[in-house]
Amino acid sequence: MTRVAGRGGSPSAPRSADVAQLVGVSRKTVSRVLNNEPYVSDDVRRRVLEAAEELGYRLNNAARALASGRNRSIGVVALGTAGYGTASLLVAIEKAVRDSGYGLRVVNTLGGEPDDIARAVDSLLEQGVDGIIVSEPVIEGEVSVRVDVPVLFLGAPPAFGGPRVVTAGVGADLLARAATDHLLDLGHQTVHHLAGPLRWYAARDRVEGWRAALAARGRHQPPLVEGDWSADSGYRAGRALAADPEVTAVFVSGDDMAVGLIHALREAGRRVPEDVSVVGFDGNPVFAHVTPPLTTVRQPFDAAAGDGLRLLVHAIEKPDSEIPPANDLPVELVVRASTAPPPSARG
Amino acid sequence: MTRVAGRGGSPSAPRSADVAQLVGVSRKTVSRVLNNEPYVSDDVRRRVLEAAEELGYRLNNAARALASGRNRSIGVVALGTAGYGTASLLVAIEKAVRDSGYGLRVVNTLGGEPDDIARAVDSLLEQGVDGIIVSEPVIEGEVSVRVDVPVLFLGAPPAFGGPRVVTAGVGADLLARAATDHLLDLGHQTVHHLAGPLRWYAARDRVEGWRAALAARGRHQPPLVEGDWSADSGYRAGRALAADPEVTAVFVSGDDMAVGLIHALREAGRRVPEDVSVVGFDGNPVFAHVTPPLTTVRQPFDAAAGDGLRLLVHAIEKPDSEIPPANDLPVELVVRASTAPPPSARG
DNA sequence: CTGAAAGCGCTAACAC
């Protein structure tokens, strides 16, 4: 049955005093029960819970925050794009935050520039958060803000310092390295790279991994090509790369760009994977169904968010104890049909 | 006992009293300035703003909410999937909320079932929100919650009633109709439909549009095929549909499913669009680069979120006045290469 | 135009 209240501006909601009165205890006792504090008899605890239920009592978080100084919520500064990667990360963050017993406030910054971040952080602080997550920002300069809560930089080094700033990676460099190694293992002499915009730390991190893989085998490092994460930019990059017969393998810093790139390659008459192998980045499952199915690396969004949040919550709740070590993140290469040995190896 | 502003040694954040003292006015005057209330001289206003800036003063939202009863934030119950559609809608909602001067709290419900929604709404209410957006939920039963703030159902009819419940569509039926009409206009005798899970209202809404388009021309309505939004489910549906030579046109309730479906069709030897035309739903730009580029309808996320939020904010801020009418949403068909006239029309 | 007093609903610290 539908139960509606919709009482617009009528009798005020029940307060803890109402619950206390109904049970015949003090407000503090009600408070103890609601906060799961010890030193309440099981009997009283049960009766308080029952009374609260009966009255439809709901804790007033504003009052609680004001009195305790803790808001029980965490704010995230996100990128405001609907791409699979950023969206997955946000979903993972929401889950991790909720599992930690906090609420989540979201502010998007379309650009991810230092000023945008400063503004977003400010607005979060004003709304009242106990900690802030800055998710995969663009970092070119210093962000100048006064922050008095712990801040987690997820997938980027801190853009501002402070005693309560923690960092957690998404393991992008290792992932990029695995992707590049896969291509090298297949027999390619070298691997080209289509990067995301280099102003994004996420893009640079992957470049590092690609470079490291090449360097480890003493391979030639082809010039970097830069896209903007969009499939269109991948397509444009693909047209340029298709003209170069030296190109037999490309590691692309995002699935969408990879799909655009493959489009251009095939349009130019270069077969994938027979002539050119392509590896994407992210792990969007839809690309198992394009032609050819895309080999990619899966980003460990859940693990990264969970690990980062563990550090952040630690910094919030035990500000004086040492920050625990970060966990290792899984590296998962999803091999499909867009990669193969180079033409030379097949005679 | 009166507390003297302790801005010497005390690391506590500055309060409005500190600002007031610095300027030499009362706290109420500071409050007026910060809330953009009238009846403050320009001079005082300016000095207050300067002092606030100088002290690095930041309003305490918990205190404000407690005193005023308004939290200045809106909560959204989202689906917790990283698909292009839901993610885009969330981004659009965030923007609309921010533009309205509210903060955004997010709770995901993995399932979108009535019970999940009830839980999510409860948690939002406890966190303190002035309004709630329920975004594209699964609706099979009634949601039983006590809500005392306005609720906007976005892309679904209300799951619970009440005087302060508003609804805004995303225009899915019209979009579905446009997609179906496009196929019919091309000369197809009828159009098959691969729907999303019918427990989702969003899926049912699109089915309606498809049915309406067929009915308007007196065309035969083929049996409905049901997927689960994933490309994999589209692929499975495609294998079944490929076996039926009658199928020349399919309207698919999501781009990902459409891509999976095309994969299966081609694998079975049916060419797209020569033998079978396919239209997707959502408008993810990456699918301009798959083979064949996907014809689709673009969901007007920004317009839908903006319009819905306008209604919600109205319900919050002017609870007694009538709810303004909803705006018409744009219908945008993106014709690419996955649709063509049926084989029969081409001889 | 501006200010003084009185809480908002809860938790903190300490009593009992």
Added chain:
DNA sequence: GTGTTAGCGCTTTCAG
């Protein structure tokens, strides 16, 4: 185990 007493920092009356 439980109650009492003070506020948290702001906005709301209602005076001036």
